[in-house]
Amino acid sequence: MAATLHDVARVAGVSIKTVSNVVNDYPHVRTTTRERVLAAIAELDYHPNLSARGLRSGRTGMIGLAIPELRQNYFAELADAIIRVAARRNVGVLIDQTGATREGELAVLTGKRLGLTDGVLFSPERLGQDDVDLLNVGFPLVLLGERMFGGPTDHVTMHNVESARAATDHLISIGRRRIAVIGAHPLNQDDIRSANLRVRGYREALEAAGLPHDPSLVRVAAPWHRENGAGAMRRLIEEGTPFDAVFTLNDTLGLGALRALGEAGVRVPEDVAVIGFDNIDESRFSVPSLSSVEPGRDQIAHVAVDMLLERIQEKRGRLPPRQVLADYRIVGRESTGFSEPDEQIDVDVDVVLATDVNGDQAS
């Protein structure tokens, strides 16, 4: 049915290896020969058989992306960015949804699910610091997110503490003094790194500003879904503890909180200012629009894909694992009294490339 190298070779009157050489841009091919071959390829509508190429070369030209669920906005946008970058590198992306289950995430590491890929980008949501040894897998893997640190693989993550601190500073800079946090993790539950790190940034900002730390303003909400953001906000309002701002640890929580504030007749930002984290598309369009921390999603996509491709090409070098921290910036919108077009409060921080930065983030 489909044309093969043999067919092309026959039509062009050369050996199949020469056709292969043309297809792969091997330099030592006479221009006239190349043209003859290209004509034959066009005539027969030849496309290389990628299975055969994969078998022979050991590369499929595809990478896997393992994430909890595409329907979570953050991951849809991350996947979008990653697929764009990969396409520019002529690499396909196979998406594996772990369903945010431990079992699904373990399946990623045993390689059961992503057989046809040369390597995997993995963003766990259930596995934690205790599972870090499981990252020792037989294929190239780049870790995303804040659940595990100090593992044996490359890791792309964000300035959680610093950016959370900047978000809090943003609220302080517009005069807020009683700042709540929504999204802290329940005590006797799975350790959520991002939550801890971001809460730490929040406390550092309060401290630096000389503001008191009121534990009743730090609210648990997990998982970080809209309904939980709304619920935490409702309880906060019911309790009657005064507050004039909220930092929600992601945008989804923030959108839920906005809803609860709206229901309760609390004005945003006049009575309560709100800032989220992730800068998902949706935050630009809520009423009021939601200020947020842009965590450098495009940059994360870029760096992650390129690091993975590097590892795939790498012979047996086994460079030590690298950790990359993406840039972040605060995006002020209506919920903190700013308005479109986005005012950018620049907190530009270069990419930090570090092999020994673990202590900084993981402690």
Added chain:
Amino acid sequence: MAATLHDVARVAGVSIKTVSNVVNDYPHVRTTTRERVLAAIAELDYHPNLSARGLRSGRTGMIGLAIPELRQNYFAELADAIIRVAARRNVGVLIDQTGATREGELAVLTGKRLGLTDGVLFSPERLGQDDVDLLNVGFPLVLLGERMFGGPTDHVTMHNVESARAATDHLISIGRRRIAVIGAHPLNQDDIRSANLRVRGYREALEAAGLPHDPSLVRVAAPWHRENGAGAMRRLIEEGTPFDAVFTLNDTLGLGALRALGEAGVRVPEDVAVIGFDNIDESRFSVPSLSSVEPGRDQIAHVAVDMLLERIQEKRGRLPPRQVLADYRIVGRESTGFSEPDEQIDVDVDVVLATDVNGDQAS
């Protein structure tokens, strides 16, 4: 490096073909032999080389999903559903973003992009009725969406006219009489099927209810993004034409419209009721929550994947192309005076399996 059939065969003391038989659940293998082989497989952590299998068998076990952009909520949720169904069938999904460009969509059809897949689910946004012949491709393809009808492939789509009519009926049933539409397509621009069909459903509903049709209430907005929904609504308000309800042709437009209404101080649903189309996750959480038409996304995913797999397995049968119309239902929320939990106004319609339904939809 990785174990092969040969290695397993050696350890188990059988031929590689027997190992292959065990792996593929070939029936005539003695239980004792099977166990010995399975033990060896476990011991060596053997995983079949999918490139080799693909080369030999002509199947890769992967399907492609070509959509405009994952960052559009509707497509993220569709992709999520499709990947879930495919996973249950042990099939991987490779995602190709066409970027909603004609060029990107043409690349899907030439097969340049999705080489390692057995077939493709294709949801075009630029190609239109004139391009229907291009769907004659050399690999299994199932078409999604409302852009092209009567093509040579299977097609999964929705009851556009009927469900739009039901949405309009919903507004009429709560007493609205001056119902606007947002999302009609500009005259001298690319024909948007869904827009036409849904506007037709709207007009049918008005007619059936004996309501007059006021052309100034039919508003153009394209593409169906939030900002355009907001813009169209702002213009509608500015013009001063009275209206008491809006049907936006998708949820994204609706969320934009909600924002514009909020800015203008118009109360929803008291002054203006709003209903969208698509029932994206987000609509449950806006303020107020947005009523919508649930177009049967999960069902679409199911049917589309299964039809594609059927076509892939099909010998040379060449069954005639089938068209499947998914169920729909109206989801009433706050924007039309209902409240959570979702009240379902049932308009259940069975899947229609038809080969000659084109005239009905495409004319």
Added chain:
DNA sequence: CATTCGATATGCAACGTTGTACTTGCAACG
């Protein structure tokens, strides 16, 4: 008892490609 049959297991070839090693022809060199 001779024959047939089904269950079990195997050997071989082939899928389409690319890496390695090789041949050929021609130009440049001393």
Added chain:
DNA sequence: CGTTGCAAGTACAACGTTGCATATCGAATG
């Protein structure tokens, strides 16, 4: 003029798997 060197092209094997044809054995059949 003989040698070297390089560009251009080729032959062959191998990647790991599965379909096909076949071998073996014991049980069932007539």
